[in-house]
Amino acid sequence: MFPCRRQPTTSKARRWAxxxxxxxxxxxxxxxxxxxSAGTFTRRFRDEIGTSPGRWLTRQRIERACALLERTVGVSPSAYRATFRGREPRLPALVTTSLGAAVSRTSRS
Structure with missing residues (x-):
């Protein structure tokens, strides 16, 4: 009987990210x-998650920004905290494109 080999995952890197x-x-x-290596990681990541690490990171940042927006901190602070610094005007469009939900450009705080 052969011991089971665990498939390598990218869970540690995703948690860290x-x-x-x-x-x-x-x-x-x-x-x-x-x-x-970056190449091996990218291949494993795409096989496991179904998208590139960059797209996954963008999606995670958008979701983080949306969570911050739900707490009414405003578009600019949300963009800043989710590492969209300098791209605040693009945040509503990114959210709409990625999640299919509109974002108000006004802060409620």
Whole structure:
């Protein structure tokens, strides 16, 4: 009987990325979390999650920004905290494109 081999996952890198959404995250940093090359990490990530690490990060940042918006902190602070610095005007369009939901451009805070 052969021991079961566990498939390598990207869960450690994804967990780390979620803890670091407040700053830019590079592919090299994600790969380092799994002690693998960027190419191998990207391949494993795409096989496991079904999208590229960059698209996944963008989606996570959009979801973080939406959660912040629900707490009424406004578009600019939400964009800043979700690492969309300098792209605040694009945040409503990114949310609409990614989630199919409109975002008010006005702050309720």
């Amino acid at each position: 979620l803890e670091n959404l407040h700053r830019p995250v590079t592919l090299r940093e994600l790969a380092a979390q799994e002690a693998t």
